[in-house]
Amino acid sequence: MKVVTAAVAGLALCAFASVQAAYPDRPIKVIVPWAAGGDTDNIFRPFGPALQKAMGGTTVVIANIGGASGTVGAREAKGSPPDGYTLYAVHDYIHSTYYIGISDVNYTDFEPVCLIASTPSIVTASPKTKWNTMKEMVADAKAHPGQISVGATLGSTSHFFPALIEKAAGIKFKYISYDGLAQRMNAILGGHIDLTDGNLTQKGKVDAGQLKFLATATEKRSPELPNVPTLKELGINVEYAVSRGLLAPKGTPNDILTKLEGACSQAAKDPGFAESMRKQGTDVHYLDRKGYASFLKDNDTLNKNLARELGLLKR
């Protein structure tokens, strides 16, 4: 018994010991501001191991800090020490939540590290609707303004995408609040909403006849969906994708950022990561620090204008 106690105590002391070394000498935390299993989580989970490999084996931990439309995680990331041990996984919501007044965290509170992926939006319709093409839908919407129901997270990307279509096609939708793709899918399959912002992950259900893809929001037709027209082809000038990248708290030292940037560009080329992105209907879209900075700036202006047009601008 004594031997066991001694052994356990010895083990315990080992756990308490730590060694100091150059960055990175302890696990890097990537804050995902939504619950595990969401779209963003699904993209950063496979990115974690790839980044870990590129960082020479330093553990990369995905920490889900969910709650309040992703703003709790944003605040936590903003308040973290700028030492390169806390990164923040972000998408376009950071602009919209700022301008709508939900959050007081702006993209300027962070240093860009890299953009890694973008997921193009697809106009997705319930099987219980009578339209088979985007044109029929638009005609129906013109005949019955404010009647077609769209499931969306109000004030976020799934709301802004149909709002852009409304503006470009001169129609009016009725919005019903459904947070997150999973809930929207339940509702659209049961016919409780007519339209929603979908993506390629739902292709299986379209093939099985449970859903209808009306149009994609890409520049060219997707090779996976050769029969689905783009919105541009139909004269609706909308391109839309949800872009996800990594940010670090403002004031993170330059050499650490450079190191992270290098690791990111390597991780973005990882075949395992590419494969899991392909499965999720997402394009690997790498931008370095400089490229990501200007991307964020453009996106910010776009979102601000959109929020103003929707009458949601609070700043």
Added chain:
Amino acid sequence: MTRDGIAGLICLALSLCLLVLTRGLPKSSFVPIGPDFYPRIVLAIMALLSVILIATDLWKKRARSAKPSAEAVADSEKRNYRLVGITFAVFAAYVVLLPFAGYRIATFIFMAALQAVFEMPRSARRWIIVLTSALVTAAITYLVFQHYLSVLLPRGSWTNW
């Protein structure tokens, strides 16, 4: 008034306070009813139920003013409320200490303190058992969660450890 009545009064006060706070919540053009609609329903129901609870309590009391109630009998049992209070205090201290001292140190102190509160060690041998078990809990949970399960535990801002 028994504890039912007091509980009812507290709930009533709480629901009325919150009802006052529902005033002036901004409405959105996308949602036909405001963010105050549902809370008001819930709080109104809560207030109503509290009133019923208080009323039945007062009414019951009049009905059985003479004989001691079952509740009173149950209360006369020996209950160590002092120990409950101390436990809450020790736990609160642990919560406060965690972000400053870090998980490992705070947990060690908490474990040792609470065990001592429950059963004051009277011999050196008991002290060794208490301290060892505190050390083991702090270390094993840290090892298992931080290293094996990738759950990051709080680091101390004073100790950076």
Added chain:
Amino acid sequence: MIDLLLAGIDNIVHLKYLVPLFLGTLVGLIGGALPGVTITMTIIIVLPFTFGLDPLQGLATMTGVYVGGSAGGAITAALIGIPGSPSAITTTFDGFPMTQKGQPGRAIWLGIWSSCFGGLLAGLFLIGATGPLAAIALEFGPWEYFSLFVFALSMVAGLTEGSLVKGLLSGTIGLAITIVGFDPIMSVPRFTLGTEFLRSGFPFLPVLIGIFAFAQLMTDIEKMDGSEQTSAPIKAPPLTVSHLKVLWEIISRPFLFIWSTLVGILIGVLPAIGGSAATVMAYDQAKKFSKHPERFGKGNPEGIIASEASCNANVGGSLVTIMAFGIPGDAVTAVMLGAMTIHGIQSGPLFVSQHPTIAYGIYAAYLLAHPIMVLICAFGARLFLRVVTVPKSMLIPNVLVLCVIGAFALNNIMEDVVVLLLFGLVGYALVKARFPLAPLILGLILGDQIEVNLLRAIMSDPDPWLFFTRPISGSLLGLSVASVIFAIWQHQRHKGRAEKIETEPDF
């Protein structure tokens, strides 16, 4: 479906999953057997250990805990006459007398085998019924969901022990906790008093852990007298028994066994009625149908079979409701649902069809947990009695540390640990005021959903009468009213009887 299940079993039968499943079942058995540590608490304690695992590993662990915990209560119930968990209360009625008559082996193994078979039979139902029920659930619009949640809440509040008003009030307090913080539609901060701390509201898991863990631990601490004696280990009686004889005792009563299992499944499927209700009801039924009702309470095997078969069948039934509708039955299932959410499982109508690997993995884990449970009992039943005697002065601090980890690790912020402490105080106060906790937890878990579905319904169509005129929604609301009226009627009927003995709150 069969091939999916086989694939599921094939999936689970890897060390990667078998080890968590085995450990989960073991810990569940111990937790279930420890008087004062309920299944809910065991699941809360185990949950943070699964955060770092992949979803199926985590869910296999949780399923093991749930199955093991439901069976574990029988061990202490039969051998020392204390229910290890509330749902094992009816097992003490006949199990302990049987032990006193010198047949501890018979008592405990009747319980374990009945649990195993009852659970397995419910497993068939789980696999067969989840799909069709999910298809029905898909047709549920916001009106139906709103009414279903209201129905669940009214049932649980009405059926709790003690005062109906307190049950309903407890449920309402649960709902009120969820209205603090951002509103779920436009994220308008509510009741925050201008603080950052309250903006995101009270996160579910820390509130739940706080209320339950403290309510229970503090009630235990009250009874400590400061100088706790290191209790003498209870002598474990020999548990040898002829398994064939015990099995025959069960098989020779097919009607009793199947009827108890069905009661267990039904209570499990109905949203919002917990495990203790299932065993009490099954025991009551067994007594009513028995030719010799006078033998109950004196070591009648029928009592053990009814109580334990229904107890584990209840687990299978409630898993159906969690998976198809995403609605928890009681505190235990609420935590199970929370565990699924944490592992990224959006349970609901599409869960089985979208994540067949995980869904069938859970089925397989559920089925395998039963033989594992029997195996562990065969080797370890006597050892459990030793664990049961671990001094509380050492157990409680450890449990509290795990509660802190559980609350912190979910979102990695210290605020959640503060919420844990806050609701620890609230939970203890509620227990002292004799409020039932189950309705509160249900209100807490359904609160946001009730609000969101109410708003969705109104956003889809402003006509409020739709809640009553849509057939499913209307009948569910009718049932809610009926269940409250029924509860009032029942209370009136009981009033004439003598002052009720206060039972310990059902965690």
